[in-house]
Amino acid sequence: GAVVSQHPSWVICKSGTSVKIECRSLDFQATTMFWYRQFPKQSLMLMATSNEGSKATYEQGVEKDKFLINHASLTLSTLTVTSAHPEDSSFYICSARVGTYGYTFGSGTRLTVV
């Protein structure tokens, strides 16, 4: 149980274009979704926290106008990377809290901007 489906698993886009990543909770309602970015050989860095029906909370240093997060329903949260540049190339992964303790993770999206 508690599965988060993340799509796409990988995407290549041209500089200046936008890319949308979706995370869907399949068998539970995700009130809160966390979005992480992971550069090669580095740790997972929290970008933002999204709550269903409200604005996302962004971590310090994360551009909210560049990384648009929408959490319109209890089962869907999306991250849109706008005007992507090569330095945005990274592994993006979503996560949702499950119960009082515990988290489930999406399978991640490898974004390459060329």
Place this chain on the structure above:
Amino acid sequence: GENVEQHPSTLSVQEGDSAVIKCTYSDSASNYFPWYKQELGKRPQLIIDIRSNVGEKKDQRIAVTLNKTAKHFSLHITETQPEDSAVYFCAADDYKLSFGAGTTVTVRA
């Protein structure tokens, strides 16, 4: 916010020996401490976790200890096997997960 430090960054052990990874955290409000194993390009996999009201937890060859006073927790892997080679992350939960920098464990056959 929470700050998690993890050491060492790399660890090489002989098969059959033990591996220990240590983490410290800064926020006393953190109450849940999971450990993850991550393969390249994959999602983190939970290997063991501990809640703040518990001092130690064991699951077969893996154990975690927590010292709330000192704000540190450790992962112990005994009788290491080649398949234990991976990147391991500790994390602390103060309503959101903050991850340590990771430890690359290599088990030499």
